[in-house]
Amino acid sequence: MKRLINLTPASPWHLLLALLPFALLLVLYLLGSDARLEANPNDKLLPSFSQFGEALGRMALEPSKRSGEYLFWADTASSLARLGIGMSVAAVTGLLLGLFTGALPLVRAPLSPLLTVISLVPPLALLPILFIVFGLGELSKVVLIAVGITPFIARDIQRATQQIPFEQLVKAQTLGASTPQILIRVLLPQLLPKLIDAVRLSLGAGWLFLIAAEAIAATDGLGYRIFLVRRYLAMDVILPYVAWITLLAFAFDSLLAWTNRRLFPWYAQGGQS
Amino acid sequence: MIEARNIWKEYGDQVVLERINVKVNEGEFITLVGASGCGKSTFLKLLLGTETPSRGQLLLDGTPVRDEPDADRGIVFQQYSVFAHMTVIDNVLAACAFARPGLTGHLFGRVRRDACVRARLMLEQVGLSHALDKYPHELSGGMRQRLAIAQALINKPRILLLDEPFGALDPGIRADMHRLVTDLWREHKLTVFMVTHDLKEGFYLGTRLWVFDKLRHDPQAPQAYGASITYDLPIDQQQLRPALSHEEPLPQVLHLATNP
Structure with missing residues (x-):
């Protein structure tokens, strides 16, 4: 018998093993839901899949009686706009901060300790301040995401900048490169794939800040909706919304990973020489 | 000297x-x-x-x-001497660009075409003509050092x-x-x-x-x-x-x- 660390599942089993936990969870849910609905047809805790379908159809395919909007899509659009703007601002700011603090000791000296301290402030604790300063509108939600994510990306990019081999910087200088040329031609292109990685890692936190902000003060959005219908114990809406958020998060992560492989083949293949 | x-x-x-x-x-x-x-x-x-x-x-x-x-003063180190994110020809072209003023380190138009000719000649001299569009991680150790040498010499350092x-x-x-x-x-x-x-x-x-x-x-x-x-x-x-x-x-x- 081989050691446990050397045992790998054979290839047809691999996929099966991956799907197995999902199937188990599904079966478990269906059994539970059936049992509860049998005892009480009005039970709201574990709705059946047909109830999910009905709720989703009501939210996504019929206009709301009050506003005339298709709530599911309106929620999705406003949430994604907030998340997209917030993450983009964080990515650009984080990249610039990380590049300059990583590459220029004169910028690093005053900014790096500040950045470390700021990154330790829990962003959600700042949310009341953001509401006070920026009001309850769109701006405060976007700012929360940007403020929460930027320090993480900035520190990650700073570290990545400092990890670029010193030899490359010396080489560029011996070829006559100026500081802007080194920043733009040598450092920046090597940081872009790392930036995409950092954005991928911080997307989870981005969703967290988005849903928290929407739960507290919003009039639409995916987070707003699930916290709103919680009052009616509407699990038939909450669970599909959660699944949808998960699917969106998975899609963005895959899209970013694909972009990285596509745009920076040398990075995906582990080039660093 | x-x-x-x-x-x-x-x-x-x-x-x-x-x-x-x-x-x-x-x-x-x-x-x-x-x-x-x-x-x-x-x-x-x-x-x-x-x-x-x-x-x-x-x-x-x-x-x-x-x-x-x-x-x-040109230099070739034991490793990390070439830019991992550029193809072979781009590595040498970047060297040409660094020798000129300009903020971005890219070349355009006629200057770029001239630099391309010079870069190809230099790469031919070190025996890399067949690998112009490869990335450094696709090259063997020896080829990588040839590239590093070509890159170091294209701007004609004295030392x-x-x-x-x-x-x-x-x-x-x-x-x-x-x-x-x-x-x-x-x-x-x-x-x-x-x-x-x-x-x-x-x-x-x-x-x-x-x-x-x-x-x-x-x-x-x-x-x-x-x-x-x-x-x-x-x-x-x-x-x-x-x-x-x-x-x-x-x-x-x-x-x-x-x-x-």
Whole structure:
């Protein structure tokens, strides 16, 4: 018998093993839901899949009686706009901060300790301040995401900048490169794939800040909706919304990973020489 | 062309180099050998400008060497000498772009076309014409060093510094690289400084060989004294080359010369 660390599942089993936990969870849910609905047809805790379908159809395919909007899509659009703007601002700011603090000791000296301290402030604790300063509108939600994510990306990019081999910087200088040329031609292109990685890692936190902000003060959005219908114990809406958020998060992560492989083949293949 | 006047290099109370006094003429091929940690790489860093002497002066044409790397001195390191995110031709084109003013390090229009022609010629000379669009990680170690050399020479530096450039290569590939470096040195009329661990390589390539070693040694405080150039041997290549084919062991006389 081989050691446990050397045992790998054979290839047809691999996929099966991956799907197995999902199937188990599904079966478990269906059994539970059936049992509860049998005892009480009005039970709201574990709705059946047909109830999910009905709720989703009501939210996504019929206009709301009050506003005339298709709530599911309106929620999705406003949430994604907030998340997209917030993450983009964080990515650009984080990249610039990380590049300059990583590459220029004169910028690093005053900014790096500040950045470390700021990154330790829990962003959600700042949310009341953001509401006070920026009001309850769109701006405060976007700012929360940007403020929460930027320090993480900035520190990650700073570290990545400092990890670029010193030899490359010396080489560029011996070829006559100026500081802007080194920043733009040598450092920046090597940081872009790392930036995409950092954005991928911080997307989870981005969703967290988005849903928290929407739960507290919003009039639409995916987070707003699930916290709103919680009052009616509407699990038939909450669970599909959660699944949808998960699917969106998975899609963005895959899209970013694909972009990285596509745009920076040398990075995906582990080039660093 | 280069003159070291009583150079010392110290880190805290650790003396790395002491009393280095040498003069180097244009066109010499100097190989630096010695044990690990004997300061030969430190001396190369002084020439490169990433380190400055603690005492003494290092002069290039009578003025102190600039204390940061510049286009006078090209370098090839053992690794990480090329840009991993650029293809072979882009690596050389970037070198052309860095030699010109401009913020982005990119070339456009006619300048770019001219640079392309020069880059192709240079890459042909080092034998990389077939790999113009490959990324460095797709190249073998030897090809990567050829690229690093092409990149270092495209802007015609006066001095070429080689920091154990072939240390990680197979013996057969090394022999090819030796031929290449010798040819390029003659053609571009370079002054070359090459650090190597391989004594035979040092004798084979150089016109002059420096051995770095400590002249004084205090067993209680090994860091108290630094190394200096203990042997400065001119090498007559005509006489030596035939005796130093790559397969044969190092002739006894050379061992005696460096291990008295």
